[in-house]
Amino acid sequence: APVSAEAILSLNAEAATTWVRNFNPFAQTTSRYTTMDFIYEPLVVFNRLQGGAAHYRLAESYELADDLMSITFKLRDGLKWSDGAPFTADDVVFTFDYIKENPALDFISVWGDLTSVEKVDETSVRFNLNKPNSLIANTIVEMPIVPQHIWSEVADPVTFANESPVGSGPMTEITRFTPQVYEQCRNPHYWDNDSLFVDCIRMPQLADNQQLLGALNAGTVEWATSFVPDIDNSFVSTDPENHKYWFTPSSLVSFQLSFTAPDENNRKAFNDINFRRALSMLIDRQTIIDIAGYGYPVVNEDPSMLGELYKAFANPEVEAQFGQYGRFDFDAAIALLDEAGYVDANGDGLRDNPDGTPINIDINVPSGWTDWIDAVQIAMETLTEAGLKVSMSTPDSAVWGADLIAGNYSMTLNALASASNPYFPYRQTFNPEDFGKSRFAAPHWSDERLMDLLNTYTTIKDADQQKAIMDEIQLIVAEALPIIPVYNSPAFFEYNTKNFTGWFDADNPVASPVVSRVNRTRLLQLLALRPVE
Amino acid sequence: MTTLSDQPVLALQNVSKTFGSKENPIYAARDINFGLYPGRTLALVGESGSGKTTVARLLMREYIPDAGQLTFRGAPVQGASKASLRAYRSAVQMVFQDPFSSLNPTRTIHHHLSRPLHLHRPDLDRKGREAAIIDLLARVQLDPARVLHKFPHELSGGMRQRISIARALAVNPQVIVADEPTSMLDVSVRLGILNLLNDMKSELGLALLYITHDIATARFVAEDIMVMYAGQVVEWGDMDSVLTNPQHPYTRLLLAAVPDPDRRIDAAAPQNELARVEDIRAASARVQTEVQQIAPNHFIRKINL
Amino acid sequence: MAFLLRRLMFYLAAFLVAATINFFLPRMMPGDPIDIMFSSAGSSLTLENLNALKLTFGFIDAPLGQQYLAYLRSVFTGDLGMSIKYFPMPVSELLGRSLIWTVSLVGIATVISFILGTLLGVMAAWKRGSRFDSAVSLLAIFATSIPAVVVALLVLFVFGYELRWFPNGYAADPLIDPAFSWQYIQSVLYHGTLPLVTLVFVLTGGFLVTMRNNMINLLGEDYIVMGRAKGLAERDVMLWYAARNALLPTVSNLAIALGTVLSGSLVVEVVFNYPGLGNTLYQAILARDYPVIQGQLLIMTGAMLVANFVVDLSYVLLDPRLKKA
Amino acid sequence: MDVLKKLWQNKKVLIGLAIVGTLVLMAIFAPLLTEYSPTRRVGRPHQPPSWDHIMGTTRLGHDVFTRFLYGARTSLMVGLGAGILITVIGTFLGILAGYKGGWIDEVINFFTNMVLVVPNLPLLLVLAAFIGQVNPWVIALILGFTSWAWGVRVTRAQTLSIRERDFVKSAEMLGEPAWRIMLFEIFPNLISIVGINFIGSVIFAVITEATLEFLGLGDPNTVSWGIMLYNAQNASALVVGAWWDLLAPCFGLAVLGLGLALINFAIDEMANPRLRTGTILGRWFGLVRAGEGKL
């Protein structure tokens, strides 16, 4: 049991009804969410808040070849695994060869971009690419590096639970594990032990947001990423001194129309830019944010869909030319619909296609995603008022996902994860190769010019050239308005300053402190914490 | 037991019925023989569980005999078709013991009387049926206007039993089986029912099987009597002959035990049967095939005590 | 004993039917269960990755009959597969964890409410028509007619949120390691109070009304009048003559009541986030964790069957008339 | 007739009927009782009760009272629909099994006991989840087809005892066809059991529908008390202090349940006079207290 003198930080990164001892870093959905970063440290951490700046961790540097066809990572000297064994380039090569042999482990499909991985010397590894890619480092560092001397013995890495992990990160020792709580403590061989002031992290099991809120208020969780209703009243007010939060804009939530909708009449309307623009102007984004989102999200009225999150990349032309289509303007929308011929053809009080065929929009939302359901219900109010026939269906999330992948829906609300560069969301959404494979490409809309630009973007090193390409991409998207941005949902971050200081916040925006498992910079936050004596 | 020259309407011939399992059989009826004659009443007496109701049910074809046969007007009634079953049903009717449970508490008297007419008198139209109902009620001495639309619980026990009889009569039966029809009634109304049955018998020429454990009432209504014990008829014949000259020990035992206001219970009379209850019972329960004739119309099963 | 043997046969048959339904249920539903199974992995896995995973898990399309046989075999060997959500935990272990909580929660709640309801019912019937009877039976009607959800939410609201007397989740303080220590037991009791109170509230009324009605029906029986005529103390007649006999139909109803108890406990567990079977089932349903759902239904049915059998056994013990048979 | 008169004299029935009647009227005349629509925002989120919104507003800004009224419609209709279905199936199978006996009885009885043994709610939960996005009617249907067992059991037991009564025998001996005996001779004697079964099933259906919806397995498009509970719970109504959001549907369910339970209790008393108390015992206690007599 932990001694009281130790600095123990309680955090919650996942909701669960019981803890299962699984620290397999390749099992993304089933291993504990504190596996990445805390047990398996990344080579490099890219900081989205600082324009993608690199924080070198296990690697002390990396070098992209001039032809962008390979990248070489240089590891720090004297790195050790938590069992004391040396951490070398062999482990890196082993890991990548390992996931090539076991494709089920390659959860980021990194081998889609690689041709081979080779050891240059004891501390250097070169990754050879199959095409030029200036952003490949972002992908490669997402893959955890595992110790060869352990994993080469593992019979079935897919089902391996890795109950007592040997890792490279700061918190590798599992000192306690019960279905209700587990603790990870300091790695005795951690290379950066001097910067680490937290001795242990403790993860109490919490099943849902309500419980988590209780734990936050009770002080039994000090670092959390969870939706909290009416946070000023329900959390901050219970201890204004120490209870704090900082929400930063994150994934983009947008209304999406299927350009390949099964209903022919709907398809006609959806393929008409005027209809899409009118639809966009009918969405009362602020009300949705205020009511469905408790005011937490950041409105996204950017027709090029970048918004506040990628402010640094924004092209001012977009706002000037197409800005009005991203904003709620009921009258303008009505006018546009009327003008484009979307009027009531058969006297049922509902707008029809210009050719008189009926439009019948069914908005799909996964069942149980209540904030989205609320958002849709609010949107439906204005859409209905404008004379459109809309309804809502709430299929099971799996069915919903499958429908989105297949483009087999009429309208939906969809989310797109944030990234360090807008290149990623654009590519995820508009790459025709992903149609039928990924729900992020749900609209099934693409554009040749756009794809050309995206393809060249990663082959260019020059920043100005990149900016010019990004500017043009934005204009193309904003003009076509293939998706209707609504808001960027916040990355939730609640914390307690009673026992630890050094939290990142609006005044100290070093990096995103969100403790979710997809945020690599949570490692930086952990290292920045200092116990209050 | 063909004591009378003319043919019985309904007869059981060597009928047996056994219940229970192979290892543990209950002989409810054993080699029963008797016939029912128009205008005559046969009383079936015996203690509880002796098999009286089983006999009634055999007659009503609710039970199928394990052995022997049931004859109706001399012809065996067996595996009958639907039509002949219906004919049989309209010829043989039953009056039950408990006047409350034999009438459906949720239906009016009218229903109880019109259903049998519906089923067995297809010749009648609505009017005819109504007339027939009135007629039936008059027959059992009830005022149609007062009872027709009442529910059973609104009538007294005697009235209910009259309804039961009227219902049985509705189908124009030739045989009526009455299973303890008065045992649940008050003393003062019992007689009315018994008289009614007697009248029916003579007026309509019905054959009547009267089942009871009360020998005194049996004597009141029946010409013939059968005494049953453990599924066997142990003594049978002319009522007076049997009662005045009982030969079978069990019959004597039964007669000795019947409450008799003319005899004090402590007047420990020559009731030697009552002193040997267990012996008599055990002996009477044994199967006996041999029959002994006492008088022209008086028989017993032989018994060894 | 023949009675018990017959019941045993019934339970076996019932279990088989339940297991069969359980097998076909997901297969009758639209959609590929395998795809749905991995939907929780959905967004972060690529399609290739998913297919690779499926292969690794050995999801090959076998003929239905073959699948069914394999399923039956695994059911009877207690191998319920592995949870998708809590991979690689075997379903049996996952359920085993929650089973303890449900069994104790449901068990204690049933015992308490049974005793409480029965006693109150006995007393109400004995003093039929008195103020006590009116008050108690009215309360009972009230308690039985309110949905368990409503009771649970209200209890949680009042005692968990407003008064803050009791915790609003968990079966025990997570910081205390499970052990046979007073501290842990105390914590378990403390955490179990609200769910228990809710269940007891919901259940007691039913037992009370049944017992009261059974009792009243018995009070006219000759043997009870004889008990009173014997000059025994009222309480003895009430307990040993009336209640003892009125208990028999109540006990045979207990088996059916257990289904209600289990349903009630599901809701209560969800509301109070109690880590029992009901909550596990609920979470599994939300996550479409097929193996867990299937295993869960089977275990619940099995538990019901066992409980029923226990009830049958105790019935035989309570009713001397059955012993001979 | 007689039955109705007896019912009318029962205080419990009167209160129960008053409660249920009020709710039914409120549901029927919902559009007259409120100016709002149950699915449109009419105010700011989570406003406490006021003159404009006598039960406050929901997180989305819907009027709680309006949703309460329209929700009553759903609850009542599902309760009635499922109740009828459950009762019809249960009564039919119960009479059939009880009267026919033999293998029909064996089969029906086996499945009845079987269904009784499978815990109901978990099964419903799984069914609802598999079917997905179930609207109240589907819920009523599933309820109807999974919850008849209790009805069969009591009906069968009662039929078994009625079958032994002489009036059934006498109908048989008259040659009444079996269906007529079941329908016209036995069924009328089961009215109170059927009534209890029906009301009990309605209570069960109302509760279960609300529970399923509360657990998130309902269709969020519907306006019902269960969905209200679900939404309130999701909006953390308790945590943020919007008690009215949660209490309104709770109140509805509790009151409806109570009303129906009172009616059920009264039918029970009617069917079984021994259970009756009320005025008679009141008078009795009064006389004893007045020294008019003793036991």
Next chain:
Amino acid sequence: MTDPVLSIRNLTIDYIGQTSDFHAVKNVSFDVGRGEFFGLAGESGCGKSTIAFAVSRLHRPPALIRKGSQILLEGRDVLQLDNKGLRDFRWREVAMVFQSAMNSLNPVLTIGDQFHDVLHAHAGMTRAQSRARAAELLALVDIPAHRLDAYPHQCSGGMRQRIVIAICLALNPKLLIMDEPTTALDVVVQHEILQRINVLRKELGFSVLFITHDLGLMVQVSDRIGIMLEGELVEVGEAQTIYNAPQHPYTRRLWAAMPRLHGARLRQEAEQ
């Protein structure tokens, strides 16, 4: 009668109803002498059981024994007893046999237990003592002692009724009330039991209040008879007197309606 064991005076019992009361027993007075076999006859529902219950004060609501009624047992008014007094009085002074043998024994207790609870409650006997006493009592009614371990359902109807009688005699009561004790039995057993009661009565000297609707039986066993009609006692007298020379028309009607085993099938008066 000089020294009655039981004297009932002006007994009035109502069943309280919703609006009006049902007068089940109307101002009934009679005595039962020491060692006497007193028969109370009358048709179903005339109030016989109601009187029997009142004597042991076994009524439950809504029955109400009206004020002014007196039930004197050896001069002591039973209606004035308090709870404790009542408990002591019951069974010690008045024991009771009920109508149905099937139902008057508690089905879940052994015969021995049912002896024991009486003997324990009133005489404070231990199990062993009560067992010995119970065996003695069973011997009186010709039942072997090993039956003490049996449950009621394991005994036949007649046996059960004899067991009940044995239990009744446990405390040597002064009065034994028998409310249609043999209705469910067949005549042979009935005869046997009544004869035994008669013998025991003579041996032990208790009085019997015997209730039945079987008039023949009544006359056969009783010393004196009371005839009831709709809550009223219409005629009381020596059994033979009432049988041979009934005064009240109702009594006469009753006799008239009774078929006979010997002689004329009905008495002459029968031909209405």
